[in-house]
Amino acid sequence: xxxxxxxxxxxxxxxxxxxxxxxxxxxxxxxxxxxxxxxxxxxxxxxxxxxxxxxxxxxxxxxxxxxxxxxxxxxxxxxxxxxxxxxxxxxxxxxxxxxxxxxxxxxxxxxxxxxxxxxxxxxxxxxxxxxxxxxxxxxxxxxxxxxxxxxxxxxxxxxxxxxxxxxxxxxxxxxxxxxxxxxxxxxxxxxxxxxxxxxxxxxxxxxxxxxxxxxxxxxxxxxxxxxxxxxxxxxxxxxxxxxxxxxxxxxxxxxxxxxxxxxxxxxxxxxxxxxxxxxxxxxxxxxxxxxxxxxxxxxxxx
Amino acid sequence: xxxxxxxxxxxxxxxxxxxxxxxxxxxxxxxxxxxxxxxxxxxxxxxxxxxxxxxxxxxxxxxxxxxxxxxxxxxxxxxxxxxxxxxxxxxxxxxxxxxxxx
Numbered sequence: 001x002x003x004x005x006x007x008x009x010x011x012x013x014x015x016x017x018x019x020x021x022x023x024x025x026x027x028x029x030x031x032x033x034x035x036x037x038x039x040x041x042x043x044x045x046x047x048x049x050x051x052x053x054x055x056x057x058x059x060x061x062x063x064x065x066x067x068x069x070x071x072x073x074x075x076x077x078x079x080x081x082x083x084x085x086x087x088x089x090x091x092x093x094x095x096x097x098x099x100x101x102x103x104x105x106x107x108x109x110x111x112x113x114x115x116x117x118x119x120x121x122x123x124x125x126x127x128x129x130x131x132x133x134x135x136x137x138x139x140x141x142x143x144x145x146x147x148x149x150x151x152x153x154x155x156x157x158x159x160x161x162x163x164x165x166x167x168x169x170x171x172x173x174x175x176x177x178x179x180x181x182x183x184x185x186x187x188x189x190x191x192x193x194x195x196x197x198x199x200x201x202x203x204x205x206x207x208x209x210x211x212x213x214x215x216x217x218x219x220x221x222x223x224x225x226x227x228x229x230x231x232x233x234x235x236x237x238x239x240x241x242x243x244x245x246x247x248x249x250x251x252x253x254x255x256x257x258x259x260x261x262x263x264x265x266x267x268x269x270x271x272x273x274x275x276x277x278x279x280x281x282x283x284x285x286x287x288x289x290x291x292x293x294x295x296x297x298x299x300x301x302x
Numbered sequence: 303x304x305x306x307x308x309x310x311x312x313x314x315x316x317x318x319x320x321x322x323x324x325x326x327x328x329x330x331x332x333x334x335x336x337x338x339x340x341x342x343x344x345x346x347x348x349x350x351x352x353x354x355x356x357x358x359x360x361x362x363x364x365x366x367x368x369x370x371x372x373x374x375x376x377x378x379x380x381x382x383x384x385x386x387x388x389x390x391x392x393x394x395x396x397x398x399x400x401x402x403x404x
Contacts, residue, residue: 001383001384002380002381002382002383002384003378003379003380003381004379004380004381007382035387036384037385037387039396040401043401072387072390075392076390076392076396077396077400078392078396078397078400078401133388136388136389137388139389140388140390140391141391143389144391144392167386167388167389168389170383170386171386171388171389174386199383200379200380201380201382232379233379233380234379236379237379
């Protein structure tokens with residue numbers, strides 16, 4: 001999970017390294033810790049360390065972690081030669097390792113030789129049929145080939161065995177959203193909220209799926225989940241604030257003309273709009289008139 | 303704050319023990335005048351309540367501040383989820399625009 005302070009630190013280290021201020025290793029460690037995908041930077045900062053025998057030997061056993069990190073970054077940047085060199089050194093050091101074998105399969109993926117990669121993964125699975133990472137890679141291969149339905153099938157099979165893997169649930173949810181299968185996506189997000197109830201971003205994503213589904217009941221649920229996102233982020237999530245406004249407008253339109261028993265809930269949207277105004281005034285004053293006119297057209301203030 | 307709180311706590315404890323001692327003495331006195339013990343006198347009850355309040359106050363303040371249940375909610379909130387690296391795929395513009403070797 002990436003929290004605000006760590007995100008700031010990552011940006012600071014990046015500019016520091018860019019301007020030649022050192023700290024490349026710290027940057028790479030933080031990238032690994034946050035699981036950020038900044039492949040071009042990792043390649044740019046990590047490769048010089050690997051090429052220099054002096055600084056490489058200073059790392060001790062972390063050297064091999066860096067090899068792995070740079071290899072993956074190089075595949076991501078399509079620098080297949082670099083990746084091959086890294087893998088060669090890793091192979092020399094750990095000839096029997098499954099982890100290195102998996103990297104080699106990933107290199108095949110990066111080349112686009114899907115059939116070979118799949119065969120290689122199948123061979124690895126024979127030795128260790130419950131290797132989670134390899135099962136995940138199989139789903140990723142299917143997705144990379146554009147074969148979304150088989151990726152879904154793969155993920156569902158995987159989740160039957162490893163139900164607690166929230167990364168996989170998240171991937172499945174994102175795939176469903178991309179296919180506009182919102183009901184299924186909502187189910188995945190429910191699982192995610194159950195397994196990690198304090199992560200506001202899952203609440204937000206669930207609320208968004210519900211809002212997209214529409215219907216009075218879903219909209220009311222969506223509003224509740226937007227509200228819980230605000231609760232969990234200390235009111236700093238702009239998207240959730242906008243969500244509250246949009247939900248209450250949509251609910252208002254659906255219940256127009258019917259009995260007006262929703263009076264007590266009318267305080268929330270105007271509070272959200274006030275919070276939005278305040279945040280815009282602080283951080284983007286030039287966009288404030290735009291927001292004011294939008295809020296006015298929603299008629300949130302009575 | 304820590305030292306003051308600690309002293310207040312010690313004082314509260316002393317009050318409680320003094321109340322106990324006073325009750326024992328009161329019972330001894332009752333035995334001499336041969337009356338039944340129904341309840342301790344009012345001033346001891348007051349002393350007990352005061353001692354209890356001081357002890358509670360100390361126990362709540364001395365160990366430290368209360369934290370919010372959600373540690374990220376105020377300044378250090380969650381801003382984004384990590385990239386789902388286990389499912390990373392390489393189909394992106396990096397294929398068409400390879401990085402220039404420096």
